[in-house]
Each structure stands twice: as structure tokens, then as C-alpha cells.
Amino acid sequence: MKTNQVPQNFHALYDASERASRGIRSIAGSSVTDSERRESTRPGLSVDFDEATQLPNRVLVTDQPAQRTRQKASSPEESVEEFIATNAELWNLSDEDVASSVDIQSVSGKRMRTVQLVQKVDGIEVFNSEVTAAVNGDNEVVSLAGQLFPGAVRALRSRSATVTTPEQAIALATLDLTNVSCNAAAFVLTDTTADHDTYTFYNFTEKPGAAFHFTRPVRVKDVLFPLGDEKFVPGYYIELWIRDYPTFAYVVDSVGTPDVLYRSNLASDDKFAYRIYNAGDALLRPEDSPAPGSPHPTGIPDGFQATPIDARLVEVESLLTGDPWLPPGATTTSGNNCIAYADLASPDGFGTGDILGKITSADTFDYPYNHHLPASSPTNLQASIVGMFVHVNWLHDRWYEAGFDEAAGNAQLDNYGRGGIAGDPILAEGNDFSGTDNANMATPPDGSSPRMQMYLFRGCEPAMPARTSNFDAMITFHEMGHYITNRLVGNANGLGNRQGSAMGEGWGDFFAIAMTSRRDDDFENGAFPVGGWTDLRADFDNNYYFSIRRYPYSTDLTKNPLTFRHISNGVIIPPGVPRNPTSGGPNNEVHNAGEVWCAALWEVFVNLVAEHGHTEAERRVLDYVVGGLKLTPNSPTFTQARDGILMAVMALDTSDLPLVWRGFAKRGMGSGAVSPPSNSSSLAGVVESFDVPRRGSE
Structure with missing residues (x-):
């Protein structure tokens, strides 16, 4: 994606100077x-x-x-x-x-x-x-x-009369994001549908030579914005999808001089790996990549490179009875849960020059992938689009079984009258024209389609063809992790603080490694990287051990030594453990802090595997993690998100509480742990605890 300068996230309720300017007390120094x-x-x-x-x-x-x-x-x-x-x-x-x-x-x-x-x-x-x-x-x-x-x-x-129009508010938000002025009159109200009765939509009437282009109509609704002390400001909630910019949500004051009350970048950019090849088991589990290498076969960074395997042709309607991925007679990868296509040319979104996945014969998508040809070759491109479509639908069904259904805000074209807002299938954009060596997911609230952009990885060109992230399970699963976590915490506006963003990365990593794991894996000692296949570069051959993280995920502290305190800026990382020489940055950087959250979730999962076996443990951990997300407050701390999972365990099966507590405690998030303040950016102030409640349930 083109890297335009964009403003930082902002929330007036949590900004002391903004509250003070409006005469609202701060709790700083509260007794x-x-x-x-x-x-x-x-x-x-x-x-x-x-x-x-x-x-x-x-x-x-x-x-x-x-x-x-x-x-x-x-x-x-x-x-x-x-x-x-x-x-x-x-x-x-x-x-x-x-x-x-x-x-x-x-x-x-x-x-x-x-x-x-x-x-x-x-x-x-x-x-x-x-x-x-x-x-x-x-x-x-x-x-x-x-x-x-x-x-x-x-x-x-008792509110004051509205003096700012929706069009003026959209223009102000657009100026704030792009630093380019536009005429409010250029935004024209359009028709809405029954499922969007709380929203109105505005098209931007673009003129030749316009400085920017909207890829979707602007979605707007009236809101009452809380500022604390029983003070509220009427405003407009606004979503901006502008080409070459991340997707942003705004709230703009609708009375007095219009101000930006809230600004949130809805996109999450990450580099991962692994397109899907199928394991052929009862769950049709994707392989971690076309050349599977997780867990690492030797458990040491020795330059191992996995060998490509053959893809499987499998038959599946869906994992859910009565909810097929495609309607009868479908000829493209355009279904109820996902529309998968190659976004090869500007503008963003499906248009002229872009390619949907297409059948090779009736009811069959059969494209072999040739590793010796470029990922952009016609057959390889089709293979990767089809694989991406399967990944998204497979995760949809697994998460649906764990409680991420229509009423909880999942993304579907038709919600079948089961709750939530319809009309928002995931847009999976493969081989996206707007970037390389990356991937991202932009997640608006329920009723507007999330957009996943998957790029080519060019690390070893021209020595070998570029590798595509489209059909790589770990990249897809990580990006989809951003979608589910953002939808379930605050309906896309709950993870804007540093800890929330960091845990978003950690949840994404966890879904990638847990849902590509197999029952015969070495969970006790294995090294599980969150990538590998796409990360090979001329100067880096330990991609299957480290991928793009500082350490692989492992319950072995000699392979991954991170504990809760290592989210804090300035805390020294334990010496003597092999560390990725190409991955650095401060501890409080969201991907680095997210490693700690994923490490704790992995400990929980491995404890459940040891107790229940892999199949049952995976079902349980999905129930607990999805349930925990539903019980996680906006702008969460690590311990609040931990408690969300514990509450889900209490609601579902209290016998697992000791296993879950031991997993968190091993990584310093035990019963006495204290998180940094919710609005901390340095993430200083961690108090570690390795204690488990006496009865495992307190």
C-alpha cells in the first residue's frame, strides 16, 4: 500500500487536555x-x-x-x-x-x-x-x-441545535486524514437498505484531477459521544475508504465549531506467510504453506528449507450444515462469506482488469500451482485465489461454531434473519497492486465489508519466482484474526489503544499457529514460527525458524523466553537465546508486545492439548478465545483480556480453569499480575505474577 502520512488514533474521552478544554474533570491524582x-x-x-x-x-x-x-x-x-x-x-x-x-x-x-x-x-x-x-x-x-x-x-x-451537516463533517474528516480540502457539497446522499437503517451513505462526486478517490460510499450515523461526568456531544460517526490511505473511522462534533472527537485507523498491516495446501483430515485443515515447515524439524536455527508438497483436490460444501460457501451452479469465487479476487489494477476493489477465481469445469476449481513459474502466471494466480477463498470460508465456519455468528457481528452477504447487519462479505484481494511483501486487513463495524489485501513477496527475486501470500494459510489466518478481534471488541472501535493493538497482533499470530497445528506436532518442545515460506531472502535463511518475529512460539523458554514484563519499553530481553537478527524495535512496538500475548495463549492451548488431545483442545480453546473476546472491554489491558478468557472458561467448563491459569501464569500473567494503564504507550508499569489461584478459579 502506498505509504501516505496519516494522523494518529485519537479518542477525546481518553485525552486529558481535550477533557480539560471542555471543563470536564480528569481523574489524574484521584484519591x-x-x-x-x-x-x-x-x-x-x-x-x-x-x-x-x-x-x-x-x-x-x-x-x-x-x-x-x-x-x-x-x-x-x-x-x-x-x-x-x-x-x-x-x-x-x-x-x-x-x-x-x-x-x-x-x-x-x-x-x-x-x-x-x-x-x-x-x-x-x-x-x-x-x-x-x-x-x-x-x-x-x-x-x-x-x-x-x-x-x-x-x-x-437538552442538546444544542445541530449546526454542522453530515456533508460538512465528512469534508472535515477527509481533510484531517488527507490534509487536502474538499467541498462539502461534493458529498451526495444516496439510497440505503433496510439492514442499514441506522446509517446513511454519501457518494463523493469526484471531478477530473481530484486529489483523492473514495473506493466506497461514506457510511455515516448519528451518535452521542461521551466525554465523562455525564457530558455528551452529538456527533456523526463516519467511515472513510480512500485509495492509497488506510481505512479510518471518525466521530465529528455536530454542534458548535466542528471538532474531531475520535479517529481510528481500522487497517492492520502485517507481513506473514503460508498459503493453503490441504492436510486431507476430517476437518479439511489447511497446511501451513505449500512447503510446510511448522513446527521446525530440528528446533534450532540451522537454515532448514521445507520441500514443496502436492496440493489436494477436496470436495466440500461447507463445515456448517445448510450454509454453503457457494450457491448451486456458481462459476466464480463470489460467495456469501467471501468474495475472493485478484486486485491487479487501480482503483481498489473489483473492477476492470481484476480477476475472480473461476471454475475449470462444472462445480470444480482445479488449478495446480507450479513453483517454477511466477505467482502472477494465469494458472498460479487462479490457484492462489481459490486457496484464499477456501481459507476465509474455513475460518468463517470454525469461528461460527465457536460463537462468532451473525448476531455477534460476523461478515456475510445474507444473515438469514439470524441477527446482525447483512451485506458485508469479506473482500479478499489477492496479488494486490498496491504493495509487496505485506498484507493487511481493514475492519469496519458490522454491515460494511472487511477488506483483506494480500501481496506478492519478492524476497529472493530474481533467483526464484516471487511467492504469493494469497494461498498461504498463516498470512490469511493472521489477517483474519484482525477481523474477528476487531468485530468482537467494540464493533471495530475497541482495540485502538496500544495494548489492544498489540493483543490484536498476538491474537492473529495465535490463530495462525494454533489452527494450522496437527495432533502429532511436538507441543512440549517444538518451535512454531508464524510464517516461513514467503520470508526467505538472499541474506536470511532461517525463515522457517524465526519467520518475521524475534522468536518462534514455543513452551520451551530456551527457545522463546518472553514474559509479561517484556512488553515494556526498555526492559532487557533475556540473553543467550537465539534471536532473529532481522527483527528488532522496542518492546512496546505492537508486533513485539503482541508476541508476549500470543506466547501466553500458546501456553494455554498446549496445556489443553496435554489434557484433552489436539482435536478437543482446539475446539475448547476456540470457544474460550472467541468467548473471551466477547467479554473484553474497549481499550483493554492484557489482564482484562486474560480475564475475558477466564470468564468464558467459567461459563463453559470450570474444570479447565487450572489449565488456563497455569498457561497465563507461566508467562507472568498470573493472579497477581498488573497491567500498564489502558492508555499507556510505553507499556511501563507491568507487575508480573507467576502465581495460580489456590483453587484455579479465583
Whole structure:
């Protein structure tokens, strides 16, 4: 992708100077401690508080019998509504706030049952008020993740008259992103669909010679932006898809002098490897690459290079009964969950000169890949598009089984009336014209298609043909990891802080290595790189050991020594362990800090494998990680995301709690661990703990 200078993420609620300029108090220097706030809450509840608002952003029911009503709730929705009403003082919610602003959006019944809710007043959403509540089989609330903001009803009714139009707000956001002025009148309102009734859409009427080009209509909705202390500002939520720029979300003030209240880069750029070749097992598991090499066969950086294998022709409708990847008689890779194509020429998106995957005969996509020819040769290009399409759909189905369904905000063209917003299949753009040696995923909120851009890797040209990331499972799985994590935490606007972004990289790495692992792998001592095939360069032949990370993932501390404190800038990395000579940077860089998060998740997974075997462990860890994402608050810390997973385990199978705790504790995230502040950029202040709760469940 062309590297234009872009502004930094910004959130007015978490910016002390912005709050001060509006006369809103800061909590800096507050005499109220976390322990005092906890003691003031109801018995039987464990509560985490947001640093800026001092409002709960996670509530865990620790004494379920004390929370039971006299009569069992008839539905999850009723249980959640009653829980919030009963505990309204936790958020300082008035009776009017509870009755008029808490809106149930959907219920997800896959694995762990969850209820999605958001605050709305007269149909206008309170920004960042998405809350996920988990309920058990008796419809009792287990936990809530997310914030509810008091005073929204009163604030909306007393708001000033709107003086900024949506068109003016779009123009301001465009100027902020591109540093180029444009006329607000150039944005023209278009028709909307029933599934997008909360949004309006604006086309940019581009003139010849325009400085930029929009690749999608601008999506806009009215929001009420919280600033703390029961203060709110009406505004517009805006999504900008502009060629040669990352995808950005904005909130712009709609009263007074228009200001940018929120800015978030929705794209995640990463370099990974491995296109899919199939293992041929019952789950049709992708191989990690066309030349599989994970785990490393010797466990030492000795220059090993894996040998290419033959691809398999497999037959599959989908992994989910009744939800086929393609409709009967389809002739291209354009399905309900994914549209896969080669984006070979400007502009972005499918257009003239671009290529969909096409059948070779009825109901068959049969393109052999020739490693001696360029990845751009017609047959190789088709092979990689088809492989990319299979990867996206395979992950869709595996995650769906773990609870990432329509109601939870997954991406589908048709949601079959099961909740969520339809019309947003993943756009998988292979051999993308806009870059090389990289890949990225841009994830807007539910109802707008995520876009995955996959590039050619040219490390060893001209000695060997370029290798494509299109059909490389580890690259695809990592990028898809950005999509699921961003959708499940804050509906694409929850991981903008440094720890959230770092864990996004770690979650992506985890999905890549865990979901390409096999039951016969050496989980106890093996070295699992998060890439390899595409990373070979003339000056670097340990791609199958390190890939692009500092260390391979391993439970062996002599191969990967990272613990929680190594997310902090300036902390010395343990000496004496082989380290990637081509990968560096400070500990708090998001990919580096993300390695620590993935290392902890890997320990959890390996513990589950040892207890349950690979197949069952993978099913369980997907349930726990997907469930944990639903229970992770916006702008999370490492320990809050850890607790989300622990809460999911408590809701699903408490017998696994000791295994999960031991995994986190081994990497310093035990029961006494303390994360840096949510808004920290240096990630200083880590307190490590290698302790496990006495009963493994506290």
C-alpha cells in the first residue's frame, strides 16, 4: 500500500487536555483507589473500572446464588435487563437511563450464550456503549464487558441545535486524514437498505484531477459521544475508504465549531506467510504453506528449507450444515462469506482488469500451482485465489461454531434473519497492486465489508519466482484474526489503544499457529514460527525458524523466553537465546508486545492439548478465545483480556480453569499480575505474577 502520512488514533474521552478544554474533570491524582471502588460495589460482584470515566467496564458475578431472582428468567434478554436494572447504581444510571437508553441488539446462542446491547436514545446510539453480557444455561448473568454511560437521556433532550451537516463533517474528516480540502457539497446522499437503517451513505462526486478517490460510499450515523461526568456531544460517526490511505473511522462534533472527537485507523498491516495446501483430515485443515515447515524439524536455527508438497483436490460444501460457501451452479469465487479476487489494477476493489477465481469445469476449481513459474502466471494466480477463498470460508465456519455468528457481528452477504447487519462479505484481494511483501486487513463495524489485501513477496527475486501470500494459510489466518478481534471488541472501535493493538497482533499470530497445528506436532518442545515460506531472502535463511518475529512460539523458554514484563519499553530481553537478527524495535512496538500475548495463549492451548488431545483442545480453546473476546472491554489491558478468557472458561467448563491459569501464569500473567494503564504507550508499569489461584478459579 502506498505509504501516505496519516494522523494518529485519537479518542477525546481518553485525552486529558481535550477533557480539560471542555471543563470536564480528569481523574489524574484521584484519591479513590481501585480497591476502594471495588469495596463500594455490591457483594458477589468483581468489577473493573475504566480509567477515564471511573465507570465499570467489566462486571463478573462471583457469587451466583446471591444474584438469583426468585423466579428463573424466561430469556437471556430478560435476565440481562433485570441485572442492569438491579445494579444500575454501579454505572450511576437513573431509572430513565435504564428504561429509555439500554437497547438489546441481539442474542448469540452458539456455545457460550451472549446478549449484545447498546445505549440508544430516541434511536441515536451512544458511541462506544456496546456491552456484551454472558449468561449460563439457567439464564443467569455471568459477566458483562463494556461501559454504560449515565445521563444520556437528559443530555440528548437538552442538546444544542445541530449546526454542522453530515456533508460538512465528512469534508472535515477527509481533510484531517488527507490534509487536502474538499467541498462539502461534493458529498451526495444516496439510497440505503433496510439492514442499514441506522446509517446513511454519501457518494463523493469526484471531478477530473481530484486529489483523492473514495473506493466506497461514506457510511455515516448519528451518535452521542461521551466525554465523562455525564457530558455528551452529538456527533456523526463516519467511515472513510480512500485509495492509497488506510481505512479510518471518525466521530465529528455536530454542534458548535466542528471538532474531531475520535479517529481510528481500522487497517492492520502485517507481513506473514503460508498459503493453503490441504492436510486431507476430517476437518479439511489447511497446511501451513505449500512447503510446510511448522513446527521446525530440528528446533534450532540451522537454515532448514521445507520441500514443496502436492496440493489436494477436496470436495466440500461447507463445515456448517445448510450454509454453503457457494450457491448451486456458481462459476466464480463470489460467495456469501467471501468474495475472493485478484486486485491487479487501480482503483481498489473489483473492477476492470481484476480477476475472480473461476471454475475449470462444472462445480470444480482445479488449478495446480507450479513453483517454477511466477505467482502472477494465469494458472498460479487462479490457484492462489481459490486457496484464499477456501481459507476465509474455513475460518468463517470454525469461528461460527465457536460463537462468532451473525448476531455477534460476523461478515456475510445474507444473515438469514439470524441477527446482525447483512451485506458485508469479506473482500479478499489477492496479488494486490498496491504493495509487496505485506498484507493487511481493514475492519469496519458490522454491515460494511472487511477488506483483506494480500501481496506478492519478492524476497529472493530474481533467483526464484516471487511467492504469493494469497494461498498461504498463516498470512490469511493472521489477517483474519484482525477481523474477528476487531468485530468482537467494540464493533471495530475497541482495540485502538496500544495494548489492544498489540493483543490484536498476538491474537492473529495465535490463530495462525494454533489452527494450522496437527495432533502429532511436538507441543512440549517444538518451535512454531508464524510464517516461513514467503520470508526467505538472499541474506536470511532461517525463515522457517524465526519467520518475521524475534522468536518462534514455543513452551520451551530456551527457545522463546518472553514474559509479561517484556512488553515494556526498555526492559532487557533475556540473553543467550537465539534471536532473529532481522527483527528488532522496542518492546512496546505492537508486533513485539503482541508476541508476549500470543506466547501466553500458546501456553494455554498446549496445556489443553496435554489434557484433552489436539482435536478437543482446539475446539475448547476456540470457544474460550472467541468467548473471551466477547467479554473484553474497549481499550483493554492484557489482564482484562486474560480475564475475558477466564470468564468464558467459567461459563463453559470450570474444570479447565487450572489449565488456563497455569498457561497465563507461566508467562507472568498470573493472579497477581498488573497491567500498564489502558492508555499507556510505553507499556511501563507491568507487575508480573507467576502465581495460580489456590483453587484455579479465583
